[in-house]
Structures are given as structure tokens and as C-alpha cells.
Amino acid sequence: MSYVEIENLQKTYIVRGEALEVLKGIDLEVEQGEIYGIIGFSGAGKSTLARCINRLETPNGGSIKVGGVDILSLDKKQLLEERRKIGMVFQNFNLFDSRTVYRNIAYPLEVSGFPKNKIKERVLETAELVGLSDKLDAYPGGLSGGQKQRVGIARALVNKPKLLLSDEATSALDPQTTIQILDLLKEINKKAGITILMITHELDAIRYSCNRMAVLEEGKIIEKGTVAGIFNNPKSRTGELFAKVFNEFQNISLSEGAGI
Template structure:
């Protein structure tokens, strides 16, 4: 669907050259919600603005349905942009226009007849949950309602791709969840490809299928959200994962909870997908002659399923401990033995 090859953006100032996006290559499948996450200054907002050429790339190519938009002349680009919707952190609404007129605006620009505009606008108002607000002005709306107007406006021309640049950063947590639920619903109903830029790992966790992590203009890690959560490789990704699951980095704090005995092992268990619902600890207690001390645990839901992390201390004879650990591994649960906690 979208193939990005060696994409770069450099800014030249009087005294220096800034590499905002540095040789990024990504493939994004049709119909997926693809997250791009990074801290401030990572280059993620510049990256998303390159996709619809609000920023002109210095190098590289962007292919959407095998058509390279970096080589399109201005007349073709204007037509292509109608199929690339975009929503922004601060809504970018026309404050002198009503909800209805804000949503109708891109249809007016595209020359859609008035009768068809009305039908489309009312359809979108219902889709984003703003029925009854047609004649309200942006100043009369909450932050979440303003973003719903922005989403409806971005969908007006039936885009193939929806770009979301920090679309929930200005919203409170409850409203953020509502907007994310709306994006998931739109993705499923319309089969729309969504590229979501954020600095919040909980946003990635909640709705994205895959994620790319950016740092200093480069993609330092990419993969399915569950894989990235369970086995982060870059330092930046590990910091983001820690925001949602502090247990990943709390091995040093477990010592206070552990018995000072030689006949014990401490293990970290990762439960992924349906295995997160498995009553493994109960199975082990019934099957093996071991004492089990649960130290810490958490379960994190993602779009592709849940994953859980559990730290447990096993107490028993060495041979039985080994059998217990082998049994856990054979169930498909990822087991890490922490011998030096």
C-alpha cells in the first residue's frame, strides 16, 4: 500500500544543516493502523508531513498504490492529496464556520455539488458521533468534539490514508480513549489505512498493529506492537515500554520480597495473546511439589491481544524446580530465570 524508501529531510540554516528525517524506509500495509513514536525532536512530525508533501523531501521516494508522489507535478499532487486525509493536534478548524461547514469545506474545494455535499456531511456527522451539533461553532465544542470535527473533515473526500499528527496530545485521558476508539471503528468500517504519530506509548498499545520507533530522525526499531512490547531492542523503545510496564525494569527492586533461601528460583513469565488468560500458576501448584510466591505482575492489552508479565519465586528441591520451569516453557509461556536478583 505505502512504500517509503530512503526518505530524508534536511533543513539548511545560516549556521548549520539539520537532518530532521534520516534515510527512513518503511512498508505500511493497506488497512493497518501503523504507529510512529518518538520523543520530542525525533523527526516524527516532519516524517508524517513528508507523506503528503506538506514538507518536500530532500531524498527518497514515497509510493502510494505504486505511484511515487515525490515525483508528481503540482496538479496531480493536489488531486492525490484529496485521498490523504490529515488530523492535527490543535484541530486546525475554521472558527468562523459551523461544524457542518467545517466538514463541508474540503468538498467545496473539490467541487462536489451542494446536494451531494449535504448527504456526505450528514453521513460523516453521524459517523463521528456529532449528531445535533451541526450548527455549533468550534468555540462551543469540547476538545474531543473539535477533534471529531477534524476527523470528519479529513474523511470528507473518502481518503485512502489518514495521517494523525499527535491527534490526542491536547486531550485528557478519557477523551483520548474515546477518540482512539473512534479511529479503530473507522479503520474497521472503512478499511482505512491510518498512520498515527505520537509520543505516548499507551496510544500505540491501544490501537496500533505495528509500530516504528524514531530517534534523531532515524527508525531505530520496527515491528508488530506485541513483539516490540515483549522484546524491545533499542534503548528508546525500552524507555517507552517502561512507561506502561514498570515491572520490565524492576528486577533490582525484587530482592526485598524474596526469601533468603538456596532452594528457590525467581522467574519472569511473559504471557502473550490467549496465554495471558491461562491459569498457569494454578496448574503448577497442582502438578508440582513447590511453593509459589507471586512477587509482581501486570497485564497490558494491545490491538493484537494481551500480554502479561509475572515475577514469581519458586521454592522446592532443585530437581523439582527444574521440572517446574521446563513445564512452564513447554506451555508456550516465555520464561526467564533470574538467578541473580
């Protein structure tokens, strides 16, 4: 059953009087409860796609349905309500430095009008889920990169969304921390049944977390299928480049492990 359905999605910006087409007719279906990967090089339109799905950006054409709801037909009040069902994790954490971990996690509840007497319970529950129960009084400046991203994930989850958009969520992290964050996302997916759209340029993140994926190139999805199928038998130029780079990294790692 498809939870995210995107048809002919288009987004154009006007830059210095010139039209810049960023999304050129995206078609995509993501099944409920899966972790779906979208991979592409810088400038392919990945972040714009994520921001259109939760309507931080308004597309110029096409349709987006999340859980059967047409996101583009909603008025402001309806959109605010629907956005609570869509969490987003950013590459650069986007935390409030002047707020403690507790208050960073609580922020979405505060602005959404969540009952004040229930905020503490929800924050503590979410902090425990992401392994931050002992950091609630700390400030972002005193946290590691992985801890900051856990705060970002907690903030994205505190409204108990049905869909989580992960926009380059591990790109600023070292390899060991990346694995920890990916394991956390997989655990959350398994426990809560939350659908995750993982948008990234990182090969290992897709291989490690997803069964299905799409390749984005210059605003178009040029290839879709299983992760194994695309990496083992890519049909597109971008898919071939990603597979080549991944295989080269694998060979380097094997050589280093063998002491060659």
C-alpha cells in the same frame, strides 16, 4: 500488500545558514487496511515525516509511494488530486473558529471542487459517522476537546481518503476522551478499511490501537516489529525507555487500584 512504501526518505532544513537533518533515510512499509504506529520522543522527526507523506513538505531525497503512486513525481494538479486520498488529523484541531461544524467539515469539499449539490449529503454522512449530527450548527468555541477532534477527523474523512495520517491526534485530550477518539479511529478503520498511520509519543495509544509499530529516534527508524514484541523485548534505547515508562505507569495504576 503494502499501501505505503517509503525508501531512504531524507529531509534537511536550512536554519540560520546551517543544515539541519531531520529525516535521515527512513524506510517503512504499511500494509493496506492496518493501523500502524510510529512512536518517538519530541524532536524525533514524527511530524516532518507525516508532512512529507502528503507532501506538505518536500523531501530532499528518497521515495514515497501511496497506493502505488509515487507522491514525489506528481505535478501540482496531480498532487492536489492525490491529496484527496490522504486525510490528516492534527494535534491542535486546526479548525476555523468563524465556521460552524458543518462548514468546517464541508471545507475540503468546497476547495476541491466537489459538486455543490452533493456537499450536504456527504457532510451529513460524515458527521453521523463521527457522532456529530447534533452539533452541525455549533461553532468550535462551544465544543469540548473531544468534539473538536471529532470535527477534525470528520474533515479529514469527508473526501473519503484511503490513508489517514494521525499526527498526535490525542495528545491534547484527557485519558477518557483519548479512548473515545481511539475507539472511533478503530471503528472507522474497520468499517471503511482505511489505512491509518498513527504518529504519536503516547504509549497507550500505540498499545491500544496497533499491531505493528516503528520507533523513530533522531530522524531514523531504529526498530520495527509487533507492538507486543517491541514493548516486551525492545532492541533500541528509545524502545527500552518507552517500555520502561509504560511498565512504570502500569505498576502505578495497579498499585492505586489495589489501594496501596
